[in-house]
Amino acid sequence: MRNGISRVAKRHIAVVVMACCSLAASAQGEAIDDVMQHVPMATTYLLRTCGVKSQSDTWVEFMASTGASYVLAAGVAYGLKHSVKEWRPDESDQHSFPSGHTTFAFAGATALRHEYG
Numbered sequence: 001m002r003n004g005i006s007r008v009a010k011r012h013i014a015v016v017v018m019a020c021c022s023l024a025a026s027a028q029g030e031a032i033d034d035v036m037q038h039v040p041m042a043t044t045y046l047l048r049t050c051g052v053k054s055q056s057d058t059w060v061e062f063m064a065s066t067g068a069s070y071v072l073a074a075g076v077a078y079g080l081k082h083s084v085k086e087w088r089p090d091e092s093d094q095h096s097f098p099s100g101h102t103t104f105a106f107a108g109a110t111a112l113r114h115e116y117g
Contacts, residue, residue, distance in 0.1 A: 013046060017039055017043045033101055038104060039105075040112045041066065041069075041104075041107070041112070043108075044108065044111050044116070048062055048115070054116060055115050055116075066111045066115070070104065070107050074103070074104075077100055078100070080097065081097065081098065081100070
């Protein structure tokens with residue numbers, strides 16, 4: 001056990017967050033993947049809000065670190081999307097690479113790993 005909460009408890013919290021996001025997405029009529037990409041970052045904030053000690057000492061440091069993760073990821077992803085011009089499989093536009101959903105999911109997962117190991 002590290003930071004006052006067991007690994008199993010962290011997994012249970014993550015599952016609850018995913019379930020809540022899934023229900024919220026279906027209730028709002030959004031595609032599940034549009035919501036699920038943010039689950040890792042939501043889990044990071046939920047753990048911090050519940051009082052689980054993270055690597056960052058203060059909320060300001062925590063928010064700067066996690067926020068920078070999303071901002072940098074978005075900048076790189078959308079910069080590449082408009083430079084590479086790869087067609088989507090349905091040929092709706094030329095902004096399919098890199099995947100924004102994957103970019104945000106990995107940015108959130110990296111923040112989660114950085115803060116909570």
